[in-house]
Amino acid sequence: VESVLHQSHRSTALVTGAAGFIGSHLVDRLLARGQQVIGIDNLSRGSRRNLRNALAAPNFSFHEFNLNDLESYRRVISGARIDMVWHMAANSDIPAGVSDPQVDLRDTFFTTFNTLQIMREHKIKRLAFASTSAVYGVHQKVLTESTGPLFPISNYGAMKLASEAIVSAAVESFLECAWIFRLSNITGSRATHGVVYDLLNKLKSSAFELEVLGDGKQRKPYLHATELLDAMELIVERAAGPLNCFNIGPADPGVTVKYIAEVVCRHVSPRAAIRFTGGSKGWTGDVPRFEYSIEKLRALGWSPLLSSEQAIARGVDEIHSEMWSC
């Protein structure tokens, strides 16, 4: 990571989804590393507020447009010498993509397709791509990067898997290096979605009852956004193959939704009654349980310090103070 700091001093990064939860933290991190950063977002889910610090930085420029508008994409990129693209834009509302498949086709797949098209035209050869555990679908075993077959159960997962596939094909034809990050659930400040965000949001409007989707037994691993950034930076620094795919998550089997609901209630509204809607999953397309192997990441020399419990505790604290201050 130290040498990324030096190498990257004068380089220029393009971040798509820059105003979103992860994208905005990434922008701050790259700026802190001394990079020039170009951020793109259509603000469909992200906000300028997330970019408050970045917008004041002289080496940051922000462009609000839809990545599916190729003319605007070309206009913004023309003349810039971009060393690397961090493609973070996607639909992040999985149920929305289940009720309308166009959502993930457009915002999860075509944003990737168009980003590759632009990279090809402008001879940009390095891509970091935020993929997801949702590409795996349902498996009984601990998920490693070679687990298969990959049959996602949501349109979101399907369009991420299709995105991984075209990234792989681009490596064969024009990319020098691509990093595919298969993220577990991420939590922390600026979250625009996710279980912690949703539960806090519900308690904000009704302090005495907390409705929880499913039976609460869904169990997933959670990583704090700061550790995600550490992991992504380290992978880009140390994994130098043409196509690099890594699970990124905590080193534990995760926590249940019931556990998270209890933490949220204790933190915000101890008298709230928790009511489960029932059923084994939160929504159509939800993978109710999975466990990650991060052995490949460990072999690079890094593993997260925070457990899922600790990531959740921090996430609840951070999202709560943000939500209650506005």
Ligand SMILES: NC(=O)c1ccc[n+]([C@@H]2O[C@H](COP(=O)([O-])OP(=O)(O)OC[C@H]3O[C@@H](n4cnc5c(N)ncnc54)[C@H](O)[C@@H]3O)[C@@H](O)[C@H]2O)c1
């Ligand atoms: N947060 C998680 O737990 C998690 C887990 C797995 C994977 N991911 C992936 O990480 C990336 C970042 O996720 P996030 O949690 O920050 O979500 P987010 O919704 O906060 O950020 C995504 C950003 O992309 C923007 N965007 C979407 N479609 C666009 C379009 N057509 N044109 C321009 N901008 C567009 C949105 O406005 C938003 O600001 C996504 O690719 C997501 O799939 C996130």
